[in-house]
Amino acid sequence: MTVVKRMNGQNGTFANAGPNMRLYASEEAFFDGSASRGKGLRFCWDFDEADTTQNDAFGKTATHVYRKPGGYVARLTVVDESENISSDSCFVEVLTPPSQGVALVDRFPKGYMGQVYQSGNTFRCHLIESAAWYGRLDNCAGKEITLRIFGYGKHVPPPPSVTMVSNDRTFSKWFKAVATHSFLEGEWKVLEDASYRYEAAKECMEITFKPDQDPLYVSWSLVYTPQHLRQFLGKVYLMDCVTVERIGSSVEKRPIYLVTIGDQEAVREGKPAVWIAAQQHGYEMGGGPICEGMMDFLVSDDPLALEAKRELVWQIVPMVNPDAMSRPWFRYNAHGIDLNRNWDAFDSGSGHDAECPEPEVEAVKNTVGEWVRRGGEIAAGLDIHDYPASVNGVELLIPPGPHTQREFTQSLIREISPGKFPHAIAKANNSTDPGTFCNWLLSAFNGCCAFTLEVALGGFGPRNSPRKYAAVPRNLTAVGRSFASAIYRAYRDSQG
Numbered sequence: 001m002t003v004v005k006r007m008n009g010q011n012g013t014f015a016n017a018g019p020n021m022r023l024y025a026s027e028e029a030f031f032d033g034s035a036s037r038g039k040g041l042r043f044c045w046d047f048d049e050a051d052t053t054q055n056d057a058f059g060k061t062a063t064h065v066y067r068k069p070g071g072y073v074a075r076l077t078v079v080d081e082s083e084n085i086s087s088d089s090c091f092v093e094v095l096t097p098p099s100q101g102v103a104l105v106d107r108f109p110k111g112y113m114g115q116v117y118q119s120g121n122t123f124r125c126h127l128i129e130s131a132a133w134y135g136r137l138d139n140c141a142g143k144e145i146t147l148r149i150f151g152y153g154k155h156v157p158p159p160p161s162v163t164m165v166s167n168d169r170t171f172s173k174w175f176k177a178v179a180t181h182s183f184l185e186g187e188w189k190v191l192e193d194a195s196y197r198y199e200a201a202k203e204c205m206e207i208t209f210k211p212d213q214d215p216l217y218v219s220w221s222l223v224y225t226p227q228h229l230r231q232f233l234g235k236v237y238l239m240d241c242v243t244v245e246r247i248g249s250s251v252e253k254r255p256i257y258l259v260t261i262g263d264q265e266a267v268r269e270g271k272p273a274v275w276i277a278a279q280q281h282g283y284e285m286g287g288g289p290i291c292e293g294m295m296d297f298l299v300s301d302d303p304l305a306l307e308a309k310r311e312l313v314w315q316i317v318p319m320v321n322p323d324a325m326s327r328p329w330f331r332y333n334a335h336g337i338d339l340n341r342n343w344d345a346f347d348s349g350s351g352h353d354a355e356c357p358e359p360e361v362e363a364v365k366n367t368v369g370e371w372v373r374r375g376g377e378i379a380a381g382l383d384i385h386d387y388p389a390s391v392n393g394v395e396l397l398i399p400p401g402p403h404t405q406r407e408f409t410q411s412l413i414r415e416i417s418p419g420k421f422p423h424a425i426a427k428a429n430n431s432t433d434p435g436t437f438c439n440w441l442l443s444a445f446n447g448c449c450a451f452t453l454e455v456a457l458g459g460f461g462p463r464n465s466p467r468k469y470a471a472v473p474r475n476l477t478a479v480g481r482s483f484a485s486a487i488y489r490a491y492r493d494s495q496g
């Protein structure tokens, strides 16, 4: 396996788009790519990954004025004298100037407030395409803000934040929004200090609160985007036990990363792999912090983590569907295909149909296939998802098959018992949905085990204990840490 220590580059050429920025609309943003490395570099800047122009400026440095408040992914692509290409991005948070007063903004990755009508400090938001709402209030500190969000009822697409179980599309009395002060740097917290009201006849949820700081991002759920992943990988990719590779691109050409964690000897000696895939579905953003927690544990010096890196190779694709994690879509990739019905069956009748593997699925399939062709063994596969409101908080779903009887599976079930693992339960899942990552692994690689992890998402936590365990990153990274150690312990126990 090629060891690529430079996350964004190859052959000694790598782009560096410089630091993230925060400024007001109409101020000049200054971009500096001079930390990029390579011979005879040419520079090309795209100031807004979400628009259709891609070559906005050329040169090592560039300036740009963003007229509209929002948040923009700016991408730098460098090409060296041998035509090696490398790209990197930075995030520009563009705030509403204070002179313009309180504003509700959604022009940033995952942002969506529907059709918005403002009257003073009250915003009426009509959700049309998606009930996964996410917006930012500018110049709101100390003001009483009211959001009236229409779209919580049976006449609109399923609102994941309020769907309890059994297709109940109405408001849950347990629901609370989550909020943070920065797109990338902030910590999502449950918006406790707010009053929530539901008008069934109007299918409207009303939230009234008084922010104490500007700006304030408010959402039905924590949000995790490719920029969040980039930020995390930037902290770990230089470690000896970590390799980050770009294994492919999404439909919209966003990178798909594979993170390998393991001792170099473990990789060389061909120790079995645990393959982990996350974030196939656009509204299931909890997979981001869960993977961060897993990786955080695995790269650590914890004695169990050291052992886990000696005995297994951890192959993690933390974001299979980066396009959906950039846009307010519910579930699919940019072709409108449900990736988790696209692995080995292309016409499942569930979600949208496709006649062939999508580029995101193909990238991962090829990488797993290559591992096996080189003689690599697969100990287990894990697919990370979020139920809008899982009953227990964390549920390990075990698809049917011969692997359910194996010692590894039985041992993992014992690890996930609620006594050992708060808010968690392991249960059989009779899903034989063709085309899922798990079912593909089980059918393609004889002898492996595969599981799906479903974690509660939405600002209120699991149905059985809504107040105790909110789906915020701090709780989810803790789940990820515990889960990685549980997988390793189960593996060790199964080796006798």
Ligand SMILES: [Zn+2]
Pocket: 281, 284, 340, 385, 386
């Ligand atoms: Zn899912």
